[in-house]
Amino acid sequence: MQQRIGVFVCHCGSNIAATVDVKKVVEMLALEPGVVHAEDYQYMCSEVGQAKIAEAIKEKQLTGVVVCSCSPRMHETTFRKCAERAGLNPYMVEIANIREQVSWIHKDMEEATQKAVILGRAAIAKVSLNTPLKAGESRVTKRALVIGGGIAGIQTALDIADAGYEVDIVEKTPSIGGRMSQLDKTFPTLDCSACILTPKMVEASANEKITLYTYSEVEKVSGFVGDFTVDIRKKARSVDMSKCTGCGVCQEKCPNKKAPSEFNRGLNTRSAIYTPFAQAIPNVPVIDREHCTKFLTGKCGVCSKVCQAGAIDYEQQDEIITEKYGAIVVATGFDIIKLDNYGEYAYDQSPDVITSLELERIMNAAGPTKGHLERMSDHKAPKNMVFIQCVGSRCSDGRGKSYCSKICCMYTAKHAMLIRDKYPDVNVTVFYIDVRTPGKNFDEFYRRAVEDYHVNYIKGQVGKVTPEADGSLTVHGVDLIDNKQIKMKADMVVLAAAIEPNPDIRKIATMLTASIDTNNFLTEAHAKLRPVESPTAGIFLSGVTQGPKDIPETVSQAGAAAVKAIGLLAKDKLLTNPCTAQADIMACNGCSTCANVCPYGAISYEDKEVRGPGIREVRRVAVVNSALCQGCGACTVACPSGAMDLQGFSNRQIIAEVDAICR
Amino acid sequence: MKYSYYPGCTLKNKAKDLDAYARASAEALGFELEEIEDWQCCGGVYPLGSDEIATKLSSVRALNAAKEKGQDLVTLCSACHHVIKRVNDDMKNVADIQFRANNYLKLDEPYTGETQVLHFLEVLRDRVGFDAIKEKVVKPFTGKKIGAYYGCLLLRPGKILEFDNPENPKIMEDFIRAIGGEPVIYPYRNECCGGYISLKEKELSKSMAGKIMDNAASFEADMLITACPLCLYNLNKSDAKTKLPVYYFTELLAEALGLKEEVQA
Numbered sequence: 001m002q003q004r005i006g007v008f009v010c011h012c013g014s015n016i017a018a019t020v021d022v023k024k025v026v027e028m029l030a031l032e033p034g035v036v037h038a039e040d041y042q043y044m045c046s047e048v049g050q051a052k053i054a055e056a057i058k059e060k061q062l063t064g065v066v067v068c069s070c071s072p073r074m075h076e077t078t079f080r081k082c083a084e085r086a087g088l089n090p091y092m093v094e095i096a097n098i099r100e101q102v103s104w105i106h107k108d109m110e111e112a113t114q115k116a117v118i119l120g121r122a123a124i125a126k127v128s129l130n131t132p133l134k135a136g137e138s139r140v141t142k143r144a145l146v147i148g149g150g151i152a153g154i155q156t157a158l159d160i161a162d163a164g165y166e167v168d169i170v171e172k173t174p175s176i177g178g179r180m181s182q183l184d185k186t187f188p189t190l191d192c193s194a195c196i197l198t199p200k201m202v203e204a205s206a207n208e209k210i211t212l213y214t215y216s217e218v219e220k221v222s223g224f225v226g227d228f229t230v231d232i233r234k235k236a237r238s239v240d241m242s243k244c245t246g247c248g249v250c251q252e253k254c255p256n257k258k259a260p261s262e263f264n265r266g267l268n269t270r271s272a273i274y275t276p277f278a279q280a281i282p283n284v285p286v287i288d289r290e291h292c293t294k295f296l297t298g299k300c301g302v303c304s305k306v307c308q309a310g311a312i313d314y315e316q317q318d319e320i321i322t323e324k325y326g327a328i329v330v331a332t333g334f335d336i337i338k339l340d341n342y343g344e345y346a347y348d349q350s351p352d353v354i355t356s357l358e359l360e361r362i363m364n365a366a367g368p369t370k371g372h373l374e375r376m377s378d379h380k381a382p383k384n385m386v387f388i389q390c391v392g393s394r395c396s397d398g399r400g401k402s403y404c405s406k407i408c409c410m411y412t413a414k415h416a417m418l419i420r421d422k423y424p425d426v427n428v429t430v431f432y433i434d435v436r437t438p439g440k441n442f443d444e445f446y447r448r449a450v451e452d453y454h455v456n457y458i459k460g461q462v463g464k465v466t467p468e469a470d471g472s473l474t475v476h477g478v479d480l481i482d483n484k485q486i487k488m489k490a491d492m493v494v495l496a497a498a499i500e501p502n503p504d505i506r507k508i509a510t511m512l513t514a515s516i517d518t519n520n521f522l523t524e525a526h527a528k529l530r531p532v533e534s535p536t537a538g539i540f541l542s543g544v545t546q547g548p549k550d551i552p553e554t555v556s557q558a559g560a561a562a563v564k565a566i567g568l569l570a571k572d573k574l575l576t577n578p579c580t581a582q583a584d585i586m587a588c589n590g591c592s593t594c595a596n597v598c599p600y601g602a603i604s605y606e607d608k609e610v611r612g613p614g615i616r617e618v619r620r621v622a623v624v625n626s627a628l629c630q631g632c633g634a635c636t637v638a639c640p641s642g643a644m645d646l647q648g649f650s651n652r653q654i655i656a657e658v659d660a661i662c663r
Numbered sequence: 664m665k666y667s668y669y670p671g672c673t674l675k676n677k678a679k680d681l682d683a684y685a686r687a688s689a690e691a692l693g694f695e696l697e698e699i700e701d702w703q704c705c706g707g708v709y710p711l712g713s714d715e716i717a718t719k720l721s722s723v724r725a726l727n728a729a730k731e732k733g734q735d736l737v738t739l740c741s742a743c744h745h746v747i748k749r750v751n752d753d754m755k756n757v758a759d760i761q762f763r764a765n766n767y768l769k770l771d772e773p774y775t776g777e778t779q780v781l782h783f784l785e786v787l788r789d790r791v792g793f794d795a796i797k798e799k800v801v802k803p804f805t806g807k808k809i810g811a812y813y814g815c816l817l818l819r820p821g822k823i824l825e826f827d828n829p830e831n832p833k834i835m836e837d838f839i840r841a842i843g844g845e846p847v848i849y850p851y852r853n854e855c856c857g858g859y860i861s862l863k864e865k866e867l868s869k870s871m872a873g874k875i876m877d878n879a880a881s882f883e884a885d886m887l888i889t890a891c892p893l894c895l896y897n898l899n900k901s902d903a904k905t906k907l908p909v910y911y912f913t914e915l916l917a918e919a920l921g922l923k924e925e926v927q928a
Contacts, residue, residue, distance in 0.1 A: 343830025346850065466850030469881035 003034035003128050006062040007120065008053055010044035010069035012099055017042075019103035021113040025068060028117045032124045036060055045075050053079065054086035064092045064127035068120050070099040089132035091578065091648055096123040118661055125660035129653045133578035138627055140226040140574055141326040144565050145170065147218055147508060150178020151197060151551060152543025152558045153331035154204045159562030160329075161209035165569045168211045168323065169204065170218055170232055172504070173262070175280035176201055178333055182263060182357060184364040184371075186551055187414045188445035194279060194366075201281045215286055217504075219320065221328070221511040222601065224630065225538030226574045228325045236316040238287035239273070243311035246283035250303035250312065251275070259291035261368075264361045267376060268368035273303045273312075278366060287314075327565040328512060330522060330534075331542035331558065332505050336497040337392045341399040345388065345495055350467040351376040353493045356387075356408070359415055373423060375492055377471060382491035385419060386475045387412050387430040388462045392498035394433060401498045403519060406548035408496035409436045413449040415494065420453040429456040429488065431477050439550070458486065465493050501545055513599070514539045521547050532561040540564050579648035580629035581636060583622040586612055587643035590620035594635035594644050602628035603635060666786065667729035667736045667778075668696035671743035672704050678740065678892035684913035685739055685783055687922045692791050692799065696737060699728045705746040708859070716763050722750035723764050727774045735779045737786055739913070741891035745816040745824070748780045752823045782817065782826065784834055784890060784912070793841035801921040803843020810847040810884030811835030812875065812909070814894045815855050829853065835888065838912060842919035851878035856897040865900075872901035880905035888912040 007029045011017035022040045030038035037056045041049045044067060056062060065088065067079050072095040080090035098116040106112040144160050146153045149171030160167040169176065180186075181201075183193035204210050213232055220231040254271035261268050263276040272292040275285045293300035294314060304312040336357055339347045347353045352375045354362070365371035374381055389408055392400030409432070416428045435457065437446040449455045462477040473493055477486045501520040509516045514534040515523040522541050525533040532541050542561040543554040568574075583594075585608055595603040602625045610619050622643070624635075635644040636651065645651055674682040689696050703721035710718045725747060729736035738744040753760040755776025765773040781789075787796060813832055821829040832853060836846035854875055857868025876898060879887055887909045889895050898909045917923045 343828060348831070349848075349850075464850070466878075468850075468878075469883075 003064060004036045004060060004062050005032075005034045005064045005066060005124055005127060006037040006053070006056045006060065007032075007035055007039075007124065008044050008049075008056075008065065008067045008069075009038070009040040009098075009120075010049070010067065011040065011042045012070060012103075013042065016069070016099050016103045016116075019106060019109055019112045020098055020116045021109060024113050025098070025116050025120060029066075029068075029120045029124065032121060034064075034128055035124060037062065044069050045078055050078070050082040053082050057083060057086035057088050062088065064094070064130060066094050066096060066120060066123045066127055068096040068098045068116060068123070071095075071097045071101075089134075091133040092127065092130050094123040094127040094130070096120045121663070122657040122660040125656040126653045129650065129656055130648070133647055135575040135578050136626060137573045138224075138226055138576050140569060140571050141228070141324045142166065142569050143168070143323070143325050144327045144329060144569060145218075145228070145230055145323070145325040146329045146331055146542070148178070148331035148333055148502075148543070148545070149173075149176030149204075149212070149214065150331060150333045150543065151180040151200070152333060152545070152554050153178070153329070154200050155555050155558035156329045156331055156540075156542045156562045156565070157204055157210050158200065158207065159559050160565055160569070161207045163562075163566045163569075164209070165566065166209050166211070168213060168232075168325075170216050171212065171214045172217050173276060174215045174237070174274075174284075174286045175276050175282070176204060176212060176214060177277070177279075177281070179357075180551060181277060181279070182265075182360055182364075184360045184367075185414060185418060187410045188439075188441045190414070190418070198279045201279070205281045212282065213321070214282060218508060218511065223324075224600070224628065226326045226568065226571075227627075228328055228538065230323055230325055230328070232321045232323065234319040234321060235286075236289075236318050237284065238289070238292075238313055238316050239285055240311045240313050240316070241282065241284050243309045244284045244307075245309050245311075246275075247308070248275075248285075249306050249308070251285060253302050253306045255300065255302055256291060256293045259288055264368045265355070265358045267358055267361055284311075287312075327538050327540065327568045329540045329542050329561050329565055330505075330508065330512070330514065330545050331561075332502040332508060332545045334499045334501055334544040334548075335503070337400065337500050339391070339495065339497060342391055342495075344464045345391065345462070345493065346465045346467050346473070347495060350465075350473060350493075352382075352467075352473060352491065353465060353495065355495050355497045356411055356415065357497075359494050363415070363418065373419060373426070380491070381423070382426060384427045384488070384490045385429070385492045385494065386462075386473075386488065386490040387416060387428070387494045387496065388465075388475075389430065389432045389496045390461075390498075391495040393496075395498075401500060401519060403548065404436065405496075405499045406436075407499070407550045409446065410439070410442060410550065412494075412496050413437070413446045413455070416455040417445075417449040417453045420449075420455060427456065429458060429475075429490075431458050431460055431462050431475075433459075433461065439552075460486070465490075499544065499548055505545060512536060512539050521545065532557055532564055538568060576627060577631055578626075579631040579646060580626040581624045581631070581633070581644050581646050583624060584643045584645065585610055585619070585621045586615075587641045588619075588621040588639075589641055589643075590622065591640065593638045593640060594622055597634045597638045599632065599634065600628050600630050602626075602630075664694040664790070665697050665734060666694060666781070667725075667732055667734040668698045669702055669705075669725050669736055669738050669743060669747065670698060671702075671738070671740045673740055673742075673892040677896070678911070681739055681890075681892060681911040681913055683926050684911065684917035684923070687926045688913060688916045688920055691920050691922060692787075692796065694786065694791070697732075697734070699725055699736075702728075705743045707742050707746070709746045709749045716760065716767060719750045719753065719760070719764060720768065722747045723754060723768060723774055726751055726754065726776075726778045726780070727768075727770055729778045730774060735781050737781050737783055739783045739890065741782075741814055741816040741889075742893060744780070744782045749820075749823055751776050751778060751780050782890070784817075784838060785826065787838060787841075787916075788834055793837050796838075796841040796916075797843075800842055800919045802919055804839075804915065804919060805843050807844045808847050808883055808885045809839045809844040809915070810849055810879040810882070810887045810907070811839060811852055811912075812856075812879070812887045812889045812894060812898065813853045814889065814891050815853065815858075816891060818853055835890075835912065838916075839888070842915055844915075847879065847882050847884040849879045849882040849884065851875045856891075856894045858893060858897075861893075861897050861900065866902075868897050869900055869902040872897040873903040876901050876903035876907055877905060880907055886910060888915055
């Protein structure tokens with residue numbers, strides 16, 4: 001059939017037009033074989049621009065459209081929809097990316113114009129070989145999975161459940177609650193963290209749409225948007241959840257109380273059978289088999305003897321639950337960095353050098369010191385406290401993190417203020433690089449710490465903390481404003497250690513094929529316009545897993561992630577990408593190479609009758625499940641006999657593009 | 664096992680002890696230090712000017728001499744070790760310096776950082792092994808509280824020197840344990856002694872070294888050991904309230920191995 005191709009070159013304001021001579025591009029591409037229409041416009045994606053495309057399709061009976069504009073990730077869908085409205089199959093549209101790949105990265109107009117023309121030619125060559133494709137349909141399982149049971153995961157789950165959908169939370173530790181449950185007070189209002197969090201935990205546990213899998217981990221994920229299949233490992237609690245009444249006698253009577261308490265950051269110990277904290281949900285303990293005498297030596301069994309409900313089950317095994325989900329929200333949160341690279345602060349040398357998270361536990365009434373501010377070495381009340389900010393944040397020498405952890409300036413101001421309020425005799429000094437307190441009522445909060453509570457803020461870094469023979473600490477720092485070295489005595493030093501994504505995220509991201517950045521934060525589909533979605537369809541981001549955030553921001557983002565998930569679950573069917581692989585059974589020899597490289601398990605083998613000129617036989621050949629195929633193209637490259645081809649990106653089309661570029 | 668050995672100027676006059684005890688101990692521990700011929704002064708200070716070539720050449724000559732013999736290069740003086748190790752890193756990783764130094768030297772084969780530079784302590788730790796030393800000790804320093812003084816030259820920059828953790832090193836403490844003593848860990852053990860400032864501002868280096876010594880004394884050290892002649896000099900001149908004796912670590916090693924009298928004779 002005679003091709004009738006239309007070419008539309010976008011200026012993108014001055015984004016493209018300042019570096020690419022768009023008139024020249026139109027002029028050159030109009031000469032290409034099959035091109036019957038070529039024009040340029042300031043904003044092709046605008047209503048007027050799209051109308052121009054639609055009009056040309058109708059008037060000139062176009063069979064293919066090439067838009068020379070921004071990345072297809074930005075507007076391919078826009079132009080496909082436009083073509084469809086004008087009566088053209090949406091897969092007869094090709095994008096030549098002359099913005100990200102040309103105007104934004106080149107300076108010389110002549111060279112840039114030439115490259116834009118070449119990319120335009122390649123797109124024309126490809127569109128000439130395009131065939132109309134039709135998107136298939138897939139079903140949507142109306143159930144969501146939330147990975148992580150901190151405030152982010154809880155909020156997302158509550159919002160999804162509120163919209164009427166089933167949602168499961170998988171939490172690795174024995175209780176939901178996350179980091180927020182470890183905090184004492186929250187900025188800038190200083191309300192108690194537990195008071196605002198525990199009602200939400202109870203709500204999540206009581207909501208009949210929400211199922212909690214605590215002490216559980218995601219083990220395997222397969223499938224795709226709308227239809228994920230997930231294996232969840234319920235680790236053996238050694239306590240029967242259906243029988244346990246949560247009376248707590250087992251924890252009291254457990255003779256082995258030497259396990260370091262994770263919840264109190266190792267500042268004190270807990271029993272081998274334990275709930276992390278008093279308000280834990282579910283209020284069912286687990287046996288830490290690494291510390292339990294029964295599991296270590298076979299002798300003990302005290303908990304079993306004292307349990308009235310007969311809930312202790314030493315024989316319990318891990319259980320794998322397989323469930324289907326339409327959407328998955330990642331809310332795996334953060335931890336603070338290890339301080340191994342920061343030996344100068346003597347964190348490993350002195351128990352009186354602590355992290356801010358440890359201070360939260362010390363200041364908490366349910367913490368290891370019952371809320372009394374005291375040194376961990378000798379339990380004496382401190383007289384002088386020094387806070388060091390940016391420990392491992394904003395680091396340029398590779399020891400820590402390049403980014404700002406964002407929450408430290410505010411929580412340090414909070415700690416300083418709370419200490420000055422409760423213990424007015426304690427001198428509090430804060431060393432900082434910059435104080436960064438943007439946010440509603442945030443800067444006012446910090447100023448209160450300085451002006452009303454007389455916290456001594458010093459602009460400068462600390463070079464060394466030296467534990468002295470008398471048990472005190474000496475802080476060696478610099479005051480950049482006074483331009484002098486400082487040596488001051490301290491009884492306690494608090495380090496605002498950088499936060500980093502939960503280390504499990506690497507494993508989880510791999511299972512989800514969700515992309516991750518160099519700092520292990522999950523990548524958004526678009527940094528500005530799609531901040532709660534992963535580039536992998538059906539995966540959403542909630543909380544610090546996407547980047548450093550405080551509680552209000554986390555809760556907002558958790559709600560946004562829920563809305564996106566609800567939007568997906570509300571659909572009955574999803575259109576599937578028709579650009580999937582197909583095997584030419586005439587050429588396929590059933591070697592299994594394609595199945596071995598397929599990351600989605602979309603290829604299987606069948607015995608099929610092959611009929612051709614002089615051939616009639618039954619052969620083992622590859623069959624692609626188009627519902628599973630994501631169109632990555634790995635099989636088409638791997639296939640030794642060229643039998644695999646990707647619709648919309650066929651081998652012929654790719655070669656035609658290469659030919660056009662090399663012409 | 665034979666190593667190329669770069670003693671450096673100070674070990675030929677002020678710090679003869681450091682050298683003599685090391686050689687005797689090496690022999691007893693089964694390795695030999697073969698002094699490279701015609702070695703020249705390392706310069707004492709690593710030149711920070713990135714266009715500075717001439718002052719690096721003597722180090723490159725020493726490094727190349729070891730390379731030609733196919734031996735690792737052992738140093739003893741902290742300053743020499745610091746300079747030679749850093750120049751070696753330049754020759755390995757900084758193309759410009761590598762190019763210009765080789766252009767200048769016109770060696771038979773260009774030198775590109777092939778030689779491994781080891782401090783004597785690293786030989787003890789990594790090649791001989793502190794456990795093996797422990798077995799050869801005949802006069803252990805039982806009950807002696809010994810403070811290791813590292814100074815800065817052996818430790819920093821950490822990524823180039825790769826000697827030990829620059830903030831909380833332990834190689835000298837392990838050494839002290841190997842010779843039967845009790846290491847005293849005090850926070851000033853890697854602080855600067857003042858270095859060459861003692862030439863210009865005596866009072867400053869006296870007070871810097873004094874703080875180090877007083878800090879060690881507050882943790883009840885009986886004595887200090889060091890690998891650096893300049894540190895030893897500054898510590899001995901310090902204004903510390905408590906004067907502690909300072910020894911080269913090789914002297915204690917020789918003594919523990921029962922070689923001290925022999926060397927002194």
